[in-house]
Amino acid sequence: MTGWARAHPHKALAAKAALAAVxxxxxxxxxxxxxxxxxxxHAIVVAAAVVVCLCAxxxxxxxxxxxxxxxxxxxLAASAVLIAGQHALRVWGLGEGIAxxxxxxxxxxxxxxxxxxxxxxxxxxxxVLAPMRDIRMGVxxxxxxxxxxxVTAYSMILRWQNAARLRDLAAVRDAERLELARELxxxxxxxxxxxxxxxxxxxxxxLDGERAGDAFARIESAGDEALGAMRRLVRVLRxxxxxxxxVAGLAEVRALADAFTxxxxxxxxxxxxxxxxxxxxxxxAAVHRIVRESLTNVRKHAPDATAVRITVHTTPxxxxxxxxxxxxxxxxxxxxxxxxxxxxLAGLTERAxxxxxxxxxxxxxxxxxxxxxxLPPAGPTDH
Numbered sequence: 001m002t003g004w005a006r007a008h009p010h011k012a013l014a015a016k017a018a019l020a021a022v023x024x025x026x027x028x029x030x031x032x033x034x035x036x037x038x039x040x041x042h043a044i045v046v047a048a049a050v051v052v053c054l055c056a057x058x059x060x061x062x063x064x065x066x067x068x069x070x071x072x073x074x075x076l077a078a079s080a081v082l083i084a085g086q087h088a089l090r091v092w093g094l095g096e097g098i099a100x101x102x103x104x105x106x107x108x109x110x111x112x113x114x115x116x117x118x119x120x121x122x123x124x125x126x127x128v129l130a131p132m133r134d135i136r137m138g139v140x141x142x143x144x145x146x147x148x149x150x151v152t153a154y155s156m157i158l159r160w161q162n163a164a165r166l167r168d169l170a171a172v173r174d175a176e177r178l179e180l181a182r183e184l185x186x187x188x189x190x191x192x193x194x195x196x197x198x199x200x201x202x203x204x205x206x207l208d209g210e211r212a213g214d215a216f217a218r219i220e221s222a223g224d225e226a227l228g229a230m231r232r233l234v235r236v237l238r239x240x241x242x243x244x245x246x247v248a249g250l251a252e253v254r255a256l257a258d259a260f261t262x263x264x265x266x267x268x269x270x271x272x273x274x275x276x277x278x279x280x281x282x283x284x285a286a287v288h289r290i291v292r293e294s295l296t297n298v299r300k301h302a303p304d305a306t307a308v309r310i311t312v313h314t315t316p317x318x319x320x321x322x323x324x325x326x327x328x329x330x331x332x333x334x335x336x337x338x339x340x341x342x343x344x345l346a347g348l349t350e351r352a353x354x355x356x357x358x359x360x361x362x363x364x365x366x367x368x369x370x371x372x373x374x375l376p377p378a379g380p381t382d383h
Contacts, residue, residue: 302327
């Protein structure tokens, strides 16, 4: 709901206004139906209900814990005054009870553990006590008691699922960092081997003039690239030992496109000439990883796609990769929600950000769905 509200601010505002209107309508309906001759107890009931209903409306400016705390305090104070003193003749507690349940489920799911442990029981108690203000406790007392238990249990289940989902998401991100670290390990080994070979050749071969300058230039270039890869390796490495595995690159991207074309919609691969020789190995590996995941999601989520286009070219900010399909159903790499779905986009985003880049997925301007990644070149090394 938070993501939907950010993407559709006007609809979110209308939904909030509708929630407030419904809750206040229930308060007004109960007031008119039960208190044709208003009394002081009924005035207290109405005032408390209005405050609680307004607190239940989401707000970007007022934190949830503050709204929930105020609602619980007002509701409990009104219940204490009416139960200990003069009861209202008849009370249903429709609007106030629903508002308290809305706040209860939000607090149990989203508030910090300690805050939820305090505010949750207070809101539940407020909801149970609201219909007890009636001089004769009736069916609403039982209904709200049952609803409070059910809503609390369901919200706790959702909270546990969200926590488990976040742990799984963290594990996916760590695994992506480890895979990137292993690839960078191979890149460093490659460059260091080149440095050693060049240095040995310089020792045993008489070099002077231009040839000596070229040899030292190669050693310097390989050293700079190795230091840059080492810096990125230190940044992304997590627990575990890096193992040497072949680093996938643009050749494997071509193989992926060919294999996908044989069993799915045709793939048009547009690679900028010369990238095989100029693209850093870790960036080429990231391109391969993103293409592989995106093609997998095309097969899963866009069965009606008739064409896929993969474009890789350089820009002043780095290497831009775009995978687009014309399917009517979005071929969306699974987003990282806290509940449900998978973690495809989470891992790809983690990889892109570890390299200092960005990755986005969304509807393509010409229709269909597209994944766009910007992977900057290796930054300057620190000597």
